[in-house]
Amino acid sequence: MKTYSITEVAEYFNMTPHTLRYYDKEGLMPSIERSSGGKRVFKESDIEALKVIECLKSSGMPIKEIKHFIEWCSEGDSTLQQRYDMFLERKASVEAQMEELKRTMEVIEYKCLYYQTALDSGTEAVHKNTKIKIHPLTNLYK
Amino acid sequence: MKTYSITEVAEYFNMTPHTLRYYDKEGLMPSIERSSGGKRVFKESDIEALKVIECLKSSGMPIKEIKHFIEWCSEGDSTLQQRYDMFLERKASVEAQMEELKRTMEVIEYKCLYYQTALDSGTEAVHKNTKIKIHPLTNLYK
DNA sequence: TTATTACTTAAAGTTAACTCTAAGTCAAGC
DNA sequence: GCTTGACTTAGAGTTAACTTTAAGTAATAA
Numbered sequence: 001m002k003t004y005s006i007t008e009v010a011e012y013f014n015m016t017p018h019t020l021r022y023y024d025k026e027g028l029m030p031s032i033e034r035s036s037g038g039k040r041v042f043k044e045s046d047i048e049a050l051k052v053i054e055c056l057k058s059s060g061m062p063i064k065e066i067k068h069f070i071e072w073c074s075e076g077d078s079t080l081q082q083r084y085d086m087f088l089e090r091k092a093s094v095e096a097q098m099e100e101l102k103r104t105m106e107v108i109e110y111k112c113l114y115y116q117t118a119l120d121s122g123t124e125a126v127h128k129n130t131k132i133k134i135h136p137l138t139n140l141y142k
Numbered sequence: 143m144k145t146y147s148i149t150e151v152a153e154y155f156n157m158t159p160h161t162l163r164y165y166d167k168e169g170l171m172p173s174i175e176r177s178s179g180g181k182r183v184f185k186e187s188d189i190e191a192l193k194v195i196e197c198l199k200s201s202g203m204p205i206k207e208i209k210h211f212i213e214w215c216s217e218g219d220s221t222l223q224q225r226y227d228m229f230l231e232r233k234a235s236v237e238a239q240m241e242e243l244k245r246t247m248e249v250i251e252y253k254c255l256y257y258q259t260a261l262d263s264g265t266e267a268v269h270k271n272t273k274i275k276i277h278p279l280t281n282l283y284k
Numbered sequence: 285t286t287a288t289t290a291c292t293t294a295a296a297g298t299t300a301a302c303t304c305t306a307a308g309t310c311a312a313g314c
Numbered sequence: 315g316c317t318t319g320a321c322t323t324a325g326a327g328t329t330a331a332c333t334t335t336a337a338g339t340a341a342t343a344a
Contacts, residue, residue, distance in 0.1 A: 007290070017291080022332065037340055039291060055249040058242060063331070077265045084257035090250050098243050100200055101236055107197040108232050115226035123219045149320075159321085160303065168301095179310055181321060205301070 004042040013050060027067045028053055030074060049073075059090045060097065146184040155192060169209045170195055172216060191215075201232045202239065 006017040013020075023029055024040065029049065033041045049070070056066045069086055072079035118124045148159040155162075165171055166182065171191065175183045191212070198208050211228055214221035260266045 005290085016333085018333065019331090021292090026331095037291080038293095039340085052249075052253070055246055055253075058246045059250065077260075077267075080257060080261050080266065084254070084261055087250055087253045087257060091247070091254060094243055094247050094250060098240065098247075101240050101243070104197055104200045105233070105236050105240075107194075108201065108229055108236060111194075111197075111229045112226070112233060115222060115229060118219075119222050119226055124222065125219075147320085158303080161301090163322090164302065179321080180323095181310090 001043060004047065006040050006042070009042045009047060009050070012047075013054065023050075023053070023063075026063055028063065028070055030070060056090065059094050061090065061093075143185065146189065148182050148184070151184045151189060151192070154189075155196065165192075165195070165205075168205055170205065170212055172212060198232065201236050203232065 004012075006020055010017045010020055020029075020040075024032060029046060031043075031049070032046055033043070035041050053066055053070075056069065057063075069083065072083050072086075114127060118126055146154075148162055152159045152162055162171075162182075166174060171188060173185075173191070174188055175185070177183050195208055195212075198211065199205075211225065214225050214228075256269060260268055
């Protein structure tokens with residue numbers, strides 16, 4: 001079976017070998033074997049596990065929680081429900097993040113127009129009259 | 143003109159007075175005035191500024207860079223172009239974040255199906271045969 | 285054979301964004 | 315007049331996720 005060095009894997013995932021050792025130290029990679037000289041030897045299954053770790057990370061999951069998932073994986077079929085529930089939670093979390101980014105984008109797009117208009121007329125004062133005057137604590141566009 | 147105490151503003155933005163003082167200390171709120179007793183007095187314009195700060199923060203902008211924007215605002219019309227460019231950059235950044243979240247979501251949805259199937263048959267082994275075998279370093283679904 | 289390079293470890297340092305602590309001030313209610 | 319609670323400050327502490335350092339080992343190239 002083909003195996004990979006820490007540097008090969010690091011390059012592939014666009015991280016440093018340091019980071020991979022850090023993940024290992026934090027218990028994210030329990031199945032990695034060592035060579036006779038004590039070096040880490042990455043199998044295909046370790047690379048697949050890293051792909052899932054990357055996904056969980058970019059969903060905003062902290063490393064300590066990812067560790068729990070990795071532990072569940074080692075425990076086998078008895079933890080299938082926990083793992084399923086975890087991915088459902090991740091789905092909800094990513095959906096919420098997408099919604100927040102959408103709202104943020106709306107403000108940013110408004111500001112782009114705002115500054116375009118200001119630049120056209122050479123001064124921000126052009127917006128002085130068009131400003132909607134309502135109670136500031138109800139005017140939250142976020 | 144109606145003004146607000148630090149606690150009122152903190153409650154409105156769902157943060158602590160501590161955090162508002164921290165923002166002030168970091169130079170994010172240069173226009174806040176003080177009462178005779180030295181307490182911060184928030185005007186409507188300060189609350190509007192905080193809304194923009196919240197937007198920039200949720201777009202992923204670090205506080206030190208937000209400070210630059212706040213400084214540009216105080217400098218007047220000579221910085222209109224910088225501010226416009228900054229919001230264009232924010233727009234590109236948020237678009238990239240949305241793309242990344244989409245890719246993450248695809249993996250999560252695949253995993254939800256994966257665990258649903260496994261739960262149905264009671265074991266993860268059901269996926270052993272359906273696994274696509276290609277070179278692991280080209281099989282990156284992120 | 286020697287130099288270089290990649291690897292190993294444990295542990296300390298970094299950065300951002302708070303978050304808390306300590307010590308003190310001030311205004312309102314009883 | 316005194317207590318209570320919200321405010322003030324400077325500065326130390328926290329947390330996550332690295333990132334760097336120091337000291338040493340192992341394999342490869344000239």
